[in-house]
Amino acid sequence: MLILNKTAGVFFKPSRRKIYAFLGSFHFHPGKLFLHKLVLGIETSCDDTAAAVVDEAGNVLGEAIHSQTEVHLKTGGIIPPVAQQLHRENIQRIVQEALSASEVSPSELSAVATTIKPGLALSLGVGLSFSLQLVDQFKKPFIPIHHMEAHALTIRLTNKVEFPFLVLLISGGHCLLALVRGVSDFLLLGKSLDIAPGDMLDKVARRLSLIKHPECSTMSGGKAIEHLAKQGNRLHFDFQPPMQRAKNCDFSFSGLQHVIDKMIMQKEKEEGIEQGQVLSSAADIAAAVQHTVACHIAKRTHRALLFCKQRGFLRQSNAVLVVSGGVASNLYIRKALEIVTNATQCTLLCPPPRLCTDNGVMIAWNGVERLRAGLGILHNTEGIRYEPKCPLGVDISKEVGEAAIKVPRLKMKI
Ligand code: KG4
Ligand code: ZN
Numbered sequence: 361m362l363i364l365n366k367t368a369g370v371f372f373k374p375s376r377r378k379i380y381a382f383l384g385s386f387h388f389h390p391g392k393l394f395l396h397k398l399v400l401g402i403e404t405s406c407d408d409t410a411a412a413v414v415d416e417a418g419n420v421l422g423e424a425i426h427s428q429t430e431v432h433l434k435t436g437g438i439i440p441p442v443a444q445q446l447h448r449e450n451i452q453r454i455v456q457e458a459l460s461a462s463e464v465s466p467s468e469l470s471a472v473a474t475t476i477k478p479g480l481a482l483s484l485g486v487g488l489s490f491s492l493q494l495v496d497q498f499k500k501p502f503i504p505i506h507h508m509e510a511h512a513l514t515i516r517l518t519n520k521v522e523f524p525f526l527v528l529l530i531s532g533g534h535c536l537l538a539l540v541r542g543v544s545d546f547l548l549l550g551k552s553l554d555i556a557p558g559d560m561l562d563k564v565a566r567r568l569s570l571i572k573h574p575e576c577s578t579m580s581g582g583k584a585i586e587h588l589a590k591q592g593n594r595l596h597f598d599f600q601p602p603m604q605r606a607k608n609c610d611f612s613f614s615g616l617q618h619v620i621d622k623m624i625m626q627k628e629k630e631e632g633i634e635q636g637q638v639l640s641s642a643a644d645i646a647a648a649v650q651h652t653v654a655c656h657i658a659k660r661t662h663r664a665l666l667f668c669k670q671r672g673f674l675r676q677s678n679a680v681l682v683v684s685g686g687v688a689s690n691l692y693i694r695k696a697l698e699i700v701t702n703a704t705q706c707t708l709l710c711p712p713p714r715l716c717t718d719n720g721v722m723i724a725w726n727g728v729e730r731l732r733a734g735l736g737i738l739h740n741t742e743g744i745r746y747e748p749k750c751p752l753g754v755d756i757s758k759e760v761g762e763a764a765i766k767v768p769r770l771k772m773k774i
Contacts, residue, residue, distance in 0.1 A: 397470035397731055398462075400494075401724025402455060404487030405479025405507045406533060407432055407443050409450040412720035413462035413469075416728055418517045420721050422462025426450040429580075436566070444482035451490050458720060466498045471737060473503040473727025475510065477747035484746035492741055502738045503727045507718075508752040510726040512540050514711045515682045517725045521709065526668060528661050528697070531685030531717070532558035532582075537609050537664045538752055539673050540682075543733045546753025547673070549664045549760050550609025557653055558687045560613035561585050564620055564649055568642050569635075586690050589650040592643030597623065599648055601656040608761035609664045611656065620649055654696035655772055662700045662767045667760050669704075677705040684716045695774045703770055 396416035403410040412423035428446045432438045459466065474491040476484060495502045511534070512527040524541045526549075535552035555563075558581075565571075565581030576584035599619060602612040627639050639645070665681065668674040681701055687693060688710050701708040715721060730736050738744065 397728065398464055398468060399503070399724045399727035399731060400455070400459065400464075400466075400469050400472045401505070401720045401722070401727055402451075402472065402474040402487050402491050403507075403510075403718055403720050403723045404447045404451065404483050405475045405477075406483060406718060407438050407446075408718040409447050409454045409487075410718060410720035410723075411451075411455045411458035412724045413458055413464050414517070414721060414724035414728055416732065418725065418728070420724075421464060422458045422460065423720055424454045424457035424461065425719060426454050438480070440480050440482045443480060444486055447483055447486035451486055454720075455490070455494075466494065466500075469498070469500055471501040471503050471727055471731055473505050473723050473730070475507045475723055476504040476744070477506055477750035479507055479746075479748060481746065481748040484748065488744070488746050492744070495741060502741050502744070503730050503736055504738065504744060505723050505726045505730075506750060506752065508534065508536070508538075509544065509546065510722040511684050512538060512546070512682070512752075513543065513726055513729055514684060514715050514722040515709055516729070517721070518711055518715065519709055521680055521682070524668075524673060525680040525682055526661075526664055526674060526706075527682045527684065528657070528664075528688075529685045530557050530657060530683070530687035530693075532556055532562060532687075534685050535611050535613075536752060537661060539664075539668055541673075543729045544735050548751060548753050548755045548757060549667065550611065550660060550757050552611040552613060554612055554614040555617070556687075557611070557613055557657065558582050558685070560617045561649070561653070561687070563617055564645075567621055567624055568645065569638050570642065570646075572636075573638050573642070580686070582687055582690060585646045585650055586692060588643045588646035589692065590647075592641075592645070592647035594644070594647035594651045596641065596644040597648035599623075599652040601652050601659065603656070606761070607663070607764040607766065608757060609660045609667070610757060610761075611660055613653070613656075616652060616656075620645070650690070650692050651772070651774070654690075654693045654774070657693060658696040658700050658770070658772065659767055661697060662704065662770070663765050664760070665700065665704045665706060666765050666767065667763055670763070670765065679704075679706045681706050681708050683708065683710050686717050688716050689713050692774055696772055699770055699772060699774075703768075 407428040410425040535556040539547040562581030570584040
C-alpha cells in the first residue's frame with residue numbers, strides 16, 4: 361500500500377505499522393448499518409483541498425476543507441507549485457477528517473469521486489494520485505468528476521430541482537452559462553472570452569488598494585467592492601457594459617478592467633495621490649464597477665433564458681435559473697438577476713454560500729448523482745488521467761450568437 365508522506369509530500373511505501381496507524385485513525389463502527397450508498401468526494405482542482413462524505417439521500421455526513429487563500433493572497437495570485445505542495449501537505453488530513461466526522465470507514469464507502477478536470481494540472485494531480493491509491497487499497501469503484509458539472513448540480517442536493525434548468529457560474533475562475541439537461545448532459549451557451557468576473561473585481565480592488573481601507577482589509581476583492589459600493593454613488597462614473605453589440609451569451613471583463621484602470625490613474629492625478637493610496641472616490645468607483653458588472657451578467661443571462669425558451673429547451677413559465685460561484689454571493693448582482701427572472705417568469709435559486717465556492721460536498725454529490733444514474737463509474741482505473749482543460753458539455757454558443765436575440769431593455773433599479 362502507498363500512502364501520502366505529509367512532510368516530504370511524495371508517495372512512498374510505508375511500513376506495515378504505519379498502515380495500521382493510518383487505518384486505525386478512522387473510527388470503525390462495526391454495528392452500524394448504512395441504508396444508503398455512501399460516496400467520498402475529493403476536490404483539489406485549484407486552491408482548496410476539500411473532502412466530504414455524502415449519502416444517496418443527500419445527507420452530508422462529514423466534510424473538511426483546507427483553503428490556501430491566505431498564502432496566495434500574499435503572493436498576489438496562485439503559484440501552481442506552491443498550491444501543489446499545500447495540497448500534498450493537507451490531503452491526507454482533510455480526507456481523514458471528513459471520514460472521521462462522518463463516522464464512515466473507507467471500507468464502508470460505495471465509491472470515491474474525485475475532480476479530475478478542468479483545473480491546475482499540478483493541483484489535480486495530487487487529488488487524483490491520492491484517490492487512485494485509496495480505491496486500489498480498498499477495492500472501491502472510482503468516479504472521475506468534472507469540476508463545473510459538480511458546481512452545476514449542487515443545487516439538486518439542497519433543493520428539489522428537476523432537469524432541465526439554466527445555470528450561471530460566476531467566480532474568480534469561472535464564468536459560463538449552461539443548460540443542464542441531465543447528470544452528464546450539458547449545453548454550453550456562453551462563457552467569458554477572457555477573465556472571470558471575480559478575477560476582475562479582485563484586480564480592481566487591488567488597483568484601488570482596498571486592502572489598505574480599514575473596513576475592507578480582510579475581505580476578498582469582490583466582497584470589498586460590494587461593501588464599499590454601498591457607500592458610493594454609481595452615477596459619478598459611467599462605465600459601459602462590455603459586448604453590447606454582440607448578441608450572444610459570451611462575457612468579457614478584461615476590456616472593462618482596463619477602462620477602470622485608466623480612470624483610476626486619472627483620478628489619482630486629479631486628487632494628487634500616489635498609486636497605493638486609497639482614492640476619496642473609491643466608493644463611487646466601486647459602485648459604478650459593480651453596477652456595470654451586474655448589468656453585463658444580467659443581460660447575457662436574460663438572452664440565455666430567452667434563447668432556451670425560444671428553442672423549447674426550457675418551459676415558458678417557472679423555468680429555473682441557478683446561480684453559483686463566489687460572485688453569486690454578491691447581493692447587488694443577485695438583485696439584477698432577480699429583475700431578469702421576474703421579467704421572464706423564472707425562479708432564481710442559489711446554493712448556500714459554503715456550497716457556492718469550491719468544496720468537497722459538491723464532488724461527493726456528483727458522485728451520488730452518477731452512481732444513481734449508472735454513469736461513469738470505473739472499476740478499473742488504468743489509463744485515467746487528469747485534464748487541465750476540458751469544456752463543459754456541448755458548446756452551442758455559436759448557434760446562440762447566430763440566433764441574435766434582441767433582449768428587451770430592463771430598468772436596473774437596484
Ligand atoms: O468560488 P470562489 O470562492 O473561488 C473560485 O474562484 O473558484 O470565488 C472567489 C471569487 C473571488 O474572485 C472573490 O472576489 C469573489 O468570488 N467574491 C465576490 C464576493 N465574494 C467573493 N465577488 C463579488 N461580491 C462578493 N460579495
Ligand atoms: Zn470552482
